[in-house]
Amino acid sequence: MIRTPLRPLARILPARAKGENPDAIERENIRRRQEEMQVKARARAESRLLVLSLSFLCAFVVIGGRMAVMATSEPSEPLSNATGSVIANQRADIVDREGRLLATNFETHSLYAQPTFMVDPQAAAKGLAQIFPDLKEERLLKDFTGKRKFVWIKKKISPEQKQAVHDLGDPGLLFGPREMRLYPNGSLAAHVLGGASFGKEGVNSAEVIGVAGVEKQFDGYLRDPANGDKPLQLSLDLTVQAAMERVLFGGMRLMGAKGAAAILMDVDTGEVIAVSSLPSFDPNDRPRPSIAGEDPGDNPLFNRAVQGVYELGSTFKIFTAAQALDLGLMNPETMVDIRGPIKWGRFRIKDFHNYGRALSLTRVIVKSSNIGTARVAQMIGAQRQKQFLASLGMFDPTPFEIVEAAGAQPLLPKNWSELSAMTVSYGHGISTSPMHLAAAYAAIANGGHYVSPTVLKQDGPQLGPRVMSEATSAAARKMLRMVVNDSEGTASFGEVPGYSVGGKTGTADKPKPRGGYYENKVIATFASMFPTNDPKYVLVVTLDEPEVYTLGENRRTAGWTAVPVAAELIRRVAPLLGLRPQVEPGQSGGVSLTSN
């Protein structure tokens, strides 16, 4: 490039000759040179900006396009990732404590129709009515020939039915895959399992949702795809549950009861090994819930063991006795005045029989004296009694993990007066579920710790806060043992050789729906633990309206009804639990010193 000199002689000399300032020429040239440089620099900067903006545009287009593609594409599993090849169940299984199946899924099909594609609606309706006897031909024909474009016919059909429908050969009849919940054991543990049904339904799939029991309580866990191959393990034992339901059903029939409930609970872990409520139902085919006007308590869906709150009667006496021992107010031999009846306003407390003037605390429990227990409650006082029962969990719904348990709010006296304290001491005026009672008896059985009943398998003892001292619980167990093995005890039919059963009976009149009590309808309860020298299990048996004709009269008390059923249950169930019968120490006393 030819640079123009700043002071070209050709211009300087004529300028000097004219007397002009040659510096002006130099400045002029400098200015021109700078102008040229500016133009060049601007052009360069502009081209750079253009390139930069183009590359930014490209980047934005690529990112935006990728986002659009990702937003519109169907999701798919990463194929190359081999570890993710476990194809999860739609809903996790439920198994018992030994891993035996209680609930699983089953592939089946649903049947629907698209009448617009139908070749011969008459023949299709006729064929379907033959395959499914519960469908009406006229109704189907009306659906197929009407304006509808889509008709659900059956939600679940078996493979045989599917083949039969297939053989009809109508292109308007279509199948959709369905996963259904199957309970292979039928009505066993029905109240715990609950049941499942379909939620949102589409042609290609349907949501399976739990409607009751653990299925509903753990719906989130069971539906989580991450848990597809991790079954929910319950604390129930299938064989024990089966034996319990069979014995309880037989007992309910023999005793003429209209309902029954039983709970078998591990006293250290709080695991419920078996729980049953009769009458029962089949969770594969849940009956309809009770409609208005019916007593929901009579519906098979009603869980008497967990949902039902009843006055459980004299079974509560042991709590009064245990509290008196724990507070140091009494010892098992302290005499209690049982002269009666106690009159309190218009209320009278009386005993089933007249037991005399005074009994020791142990005999009050053994003979089940209402008056004696009421006197002990007076010594304890309403406030302390309330605290003690609250610590046994009697004031709140049980934490048992089925949805129905949360509804079992105990019914308590509104105003905990001295009279309330006296009636509550023998189990009247307070309504709890049998599950509450089992948890409270477990506290006596395990040495004085509250345990919360659970339906999930536990790893070890789950002892809660201490509610009574070790010595108190031992003394209470001794009293409960005497209720069974003493000749005057109310539960003498409860003796099972080798298992050292201890327990307390309770017979409470049933309240009428409109207030007052029935004369001849009772709830008979036997709350027991075995073996009493080292309790492992608590068993609560409740019979609703039992009545049995024995030894010349109709008998309704728990000693004649619930106790024999409980004894038979223990006889059947204890060997299944692996409990070896033991010879009790110090009971024989056969050797006596004689001299001649």
Add this chain to the structure above:
Amino acid sequence: MRSLLYILTTLGVFGLAFWAYRENYTTQQVLSDTRTLQRQIGDAQVRLSVLRAEWAYLNRPNRLLELAEINFSRLGLLPLRPDQFGRVDEVSYPPDPLLDITNVVETSGLEEQTP
């Protein structure tokens, strides 16, 4: 020298293109194999879950109880009773095996002959 470099580069490009072509097809093959395998695994799992359900259904306690009752004359099965627990020392062990007779003593000659 320069032309040699050109030839080598061209050959390199050919080689790499061929390698990429083959890799592409092997990848697609592996993916389709994986898909087939996963479908097979899925089918097997469905079959397995059906079999498990059937096993549980056939072993349901009520059915076993009925079977035990039907076959009572042959099997004589009854519910477990408390008195059926045994202790280990009640188990009779098989008798100790006889020691091998190594040095035989001929005794028949000493036996008294009775008519």
